[in-house]
Structures are given as structure tokens and as C-alpha cells.
Amino acid sequence: MKKSLLLIGMLGCIINASAQDLETVKKDRYTLNIINKNDQLKDDLKKDLTDAFFNAYPAFARADGYRTKREVNMEISNDYKGTVSASAGTIQINRKWLKKNPKHLESVLQYQLSRNWVSADTIKKDGYSLVFISKDPNLDLNVKKNLIDTYFKIYPVLVAKFNDKSTRDVLFVVDTAYKAVAEASGGRVLFSAGYMKAHPTDIDVVTHETMHIVQGYGYSAGPVWLTEGIADYVRFKYGVDNVGSKWSLPAFSDKQHYTNSYRITARFFEWIDKTQKAGIVDELDKSLRAHTYNDGSWKALTGKTIDELWAAYAANPVI
Ligand SMILES: [Zn+2]
Structure with missing residues (x-):
């Protein structure tokens, strides 16, 4: 009996404490937890804090990519030794500094969140825009130029050909911490700085990723x-410049299978296009986007199942 009373007392205390010190603001896909360690914040200061956060953090999170934290704890304390620190998911602010500099918070947050960005350029042309962020101090400026030029050359062509509803605002990030080749999601392409350094001519990574x-x-939608x-x-x-980067479709071998993906599958599509059904990739692309693709799509488009197509390809893989 005594024990449970004590427990209820403690719980009450925790609930009170959190009601006083924690305020959560949600907007778009972001959750901001303002954790105030000292006296209550006045409403106008709270508004400054919230505005600064929602003006600064989303641009950082977009550059940081889909894995970044979208729930952020913002801790405000007299005891915090610095002025402001900010990283994915965590912001610390010195309470005394904040009282004197409420209007500076946004620019300080921006500065803190982008401190490992070496450059950030916005380039616009013919209705298309590209934000190019480099986190690599050693990025070859020629490679940077080629990545940008390839975007403006290829992306509008792909949009017009395959999907006119695609975004016109794309973000490229070159990151030293990213160890694969490249990846695309949500209008953003992430490039490995190490890969681009080792393969500076492989500029058509842009073509693959922006596709x-x-x-x-x-x-x-499909496999x-x-x-x-x-x-x-x-x-x-x-x-x-597939030739310049020595990128080509590999010759057929009986060790291959269409599910091997990438170039092996691409060569198979070229064979289908040339010998079975012209425009097969356009059709597949449309059905995948419309979520109507299924195993029966191959037969409907070509008269053969995918396995029958592969068997015919293996028997005579000339393109
Ligand atoms: Zn890919």
C-alpha cells in the first residue's frame, strides 16, 4: 500500500515536470521538442525559437537525406557551456545567450547545421534548378562542373520523355561519409566523394540516378x-559519355539472369526492344508508375512470359 502511494506520488511529479518543461511543436514532417531547463519562456521568445527552427532545419534535413532525424530535441539551459550547438536530432542553446540574441538564432542554427558543407550553390536554367552541396574539401572542380552540366543536359530530357510530373528542383550532395556509389530519393541524389574521386569520368552516374x-x-510498384x-x-x-567512362553493356553469359539487375538486365531490355517489342522500357516504366505492373505484364506486352523471353534471349543474345 505504501509502495504504490509513493509510486503515484512520483508519477505525478514526473507528469508535472514534463508539462512545465517540455513543449512539442509539429509541422510538416518535423517534430520539435522544446525542453526548457530553467524558467518558463515567454510566448514571443518561444515563437522566435520555433520560427528559427522551422526556417533552418528542413533545408539541413533535406541535404542530410531520408535517414536523418525529423524529431529534434531543443534543449535550453543556463548551464550549457557554449552558445548554440546543432546537429541531426539535437540542438542545445545557452539560455542567457538566447535572451540577448533571439533574432540571431536562425542564422546561427543555419551556420551550425551546415558547418561540414564546403560549398552550397543554387543553379537555375530553363525552369530547372539544382542545389549542389559539397561536403568534400577535395572535390575536383571539373567533376563538380560535369555533374552539374550533366544534370541540366539529361534531366530535362528524361522528364520530358518519361514523366512530365517530376520535380524541377533537384539536390545533389557529395559526401565523404557516404561509402557506396550514389543513391537517389526524394529529389535528392547523394554521391560518394570517394567514388567520384576514384572514377572522375563516371559522370553518367547522374543519368542513372536522376532517372x-x-x-x-x-x-x-515492382521488383x-x-x-x-x-x-x-x-x-x-x-x-x-559512357564511352569515356568505359561503361558498356556486358556480353551475355549463361551465368547471368534477368534478376541480376543493372547492366545485365539493361542488355536484356535492349534485346527485347530490338527483337520482340519496340518501346518495351517505355511501357514498363509507365505501368510501374501507374502501379499496374505485375508478372503478367510481360506476356501482355510481348506475347511471352519473362522466363520465355529470357530463354529466347539466352538462345540468341545478339543485339
Ligand atoms: Zn540505381
Whole structure:
């Protein structure tokens, strides 16, 4: 009996404390928890804090990508030794500094959140825009120029050809912390700084990745090998310098399978296009975007199942 009374007393205390010190603001996909360690914040100061956060954090989160934290704890304390620190999910603010500088918070947050950005450029041309953020102090300026030029050369072509509803605002981020080759999601392409340094001529990574933005199939529209096969087929057809980067479709071998993805699948699509059904990739792309693709799509489009197509390809893989 005594024990449970004590427990209820403690719980009451915790609830009171959190009601006093924690305020949560949700907007778009972001949740801001303002954790105030000392005296209550006045309403106008709270508004300054919230405005500063929602003006500064989303641009950072977009650059940081889909894995970043969208719930952020903002701690305000007299005891915090610095002035402001900010990173994914955590912001600390010195209460005394804040009282004197409420209107400076936004620019300080922006500065803190982008402190490992070496450059951030916005380039606009013919209705298309590209924000280019480099986190690599050693990024070759020629590579940077080629990535940007390829975007403006290829992306509008792919949008016009495959999906006119694609975004016109794309973000490129070159990151030293990212160790794969490149990836695309939500209008953003992330490039590995290390990969681009080792493969400076592989500029048609832009063609493959921006095709992923154009694809925009959403979840469970079709298998990954199909999405990747289409992106490499498009690189094969529209790439600006596949020859210069020594990128080509590999010869057929009986160890291959259409689910191998990428170039192997792309070559298979080229064979289908040339010998079975012209425009197969356009049709597949449309059905994936419309979420009407299924295993029966191959038969409907070509008269053969995918396995029958592959068997015919294996028997005579000339393109
Ligand atoms: Zn891909």
C-alpha cells in the first residue's frame, strides 16, 4: 500500500515536470521538442525559437537525406557551456545567450547545421534548378562542373520523355561519409566523394540516378532489379559519355539472369526492344508508375512470359 502511494506520488511529479518543461511543436514532417531547463519562456521568445527552427532545419534535413532525424530535441539551459550547438536530432542553446540574441538564432542554427558543407550553390536554367552541396574539401572542380552540366543536359530530357510530373528542383550532395556509389530519393541524389574521386569520368552516374527521380514509382510498384535495369537501360540510351567512362553493356553469359539487375538486365531490355517489342522500357516504366505492373505484364506486352523471353534471349543474345 505504501509502495504504490509513493509510486503515484512520483508519477505525478514526473507528469508535472514534463508539462512545465517540455513543449512539442509539429509541422510538416518535423517534430520539435522544446525542453526548457530553467524558467518558463515567454510566448514571443518561444515563437522566435520555433520560427528559427522551422526556417533552418528542413533545408539541413533535406541535404542530410531520408535517414536523418525529423524529431529534434531543443534543449535550453543556463548551464550549457557554449552558445548554440546543432546537429541531426539535437540542438542545445545557452539560455542567457538566447535572451540577448533571439533574432540571431536562425542564422546561427543555419551556420551550425551546415558547418561540414564546403560549398552550397543554387543553379537555375530553363525552369530547372539544382542545389549542389559539397561536403568534400577535395572535390575536383571539373567533376563538380560535369555533374552539374550533366544534370541540366539529361534531366530535362528524361522528364520530358518519361514523366512530365517530376520535380524541377533537384539536390545533389557529395559526401565523404557516404561509402557506396550514389543513391537517389526524394529529389535528392547523394554521391560518394570517394567514388567520384576514384572514377572522375563516371559522370553518367547522374543519368542513372536522376532517372530514379523521374521513375518515382513509390513503394512496391515492382521488383528492384526492374527499376535498376530500367535506370541502366536509360543510361545506355541517353548517357553523355559512357564511352569515356568505359561503361558498356556486358556480353551475355549463361551465368547471368534477368534478376541480376543493372547492366545485365539493361542488355536484356535492349534485346527485347530490338527483337520482340519496340518501346518495351517505355511501357514498363509507365505501368510501374501507374502501379499496374505485375508478372503478367510481360506476356501482355510481348506475347511471352519473362522466363520465355529470357530463354529466347539466352538462345540468341545478339543485339
Ligand atoms: Zn540505381
